[in-house]
Amino acid sequence: MNKKGHVLNAALLSIGLGYVLEPAGDETTFLTMLEVGVPVILGALFPDVDTAFGKHRKTLHNLPILLGFFAYPLVFDGNLQYVWLGVLTHYVLDVLGSKRGIALFYPLWKEEFGSPTGVTTSSNRATLVTVIVTGVEIAAIAAVVALLDAGTISVPEIAGL
Numbered sequence: 001m002n003k004k005g006h007v008l009n010a011a012l013l014s015i016g017l018g019y020v021l022e023p024a025g026d027e028t029t030f031l032t033m034l035e036v037g038v039p040v041i042l043g044a045l046f047p048d049v050d051t052a053f054g055k056h057r058k059t060l061h062n063l064p065i066l067l068g069f070f071a072y073p074l075v076f077d078g079n080l081q082y083v084w085l086g087v088l089t090h091y092v093l094d095v096l097g098s099k100r101g102i103a104l105f106y107p108l109w110k111e112e113f114g115s116p117t118g119v120t121t122s123s124n125r126a127t128l129v130t131v132i133v134t135g136v137e138i139a140a141i142a143a144v145v146a147l148l149d150a151g152t153i154s155v156p157e158i159a160g161l
């Protein structure tokens with residue numbers, strides 16, 4: 001996926017996540033969109049920094065990087081708690097939205113994993129694929145939040161604890 005697709009995905013995801021977390025539709029919802037949006041967009045752009053060094057779709061497109069961003073706010077206080085979500089959605093879009101895929105287990109395993117339904121970054125269907133993938137991501141997040149709110153599952157269960 002290209003930079004435009006990653007920014008579109010992160011912006012739409014931030015809007016959807018703002019409504020999922022604060023469904024009132026008032027200024028609280030808007031503030032939540034901003035609070036979530038900035039770190040999600042930064043996280044969505046981060047993996048492509050590896051175009052300037054290393055091997056693109058390998059160096060910063062793997063599980064160890066994602067785990068580092070997920071663990072950072074657990075170890076250090078700060079407002080980076082949603083950056084990992086931007087990184088994750090970048091990976092999802094590169095796996096589902098492109099033909100090439102990413103090397104999830106790099107540097108241990110250099111094989112790239114993609115989807116046969118992916119499109120090239122220059123395809124005129126790239127934006128449509130981005131919107132569809134984003135809709136599925138928002139629906140998945142909404143389902144998890146609903147299960148958490150209903151008490152059906154808990155955060156420790158999601159984390160495997």
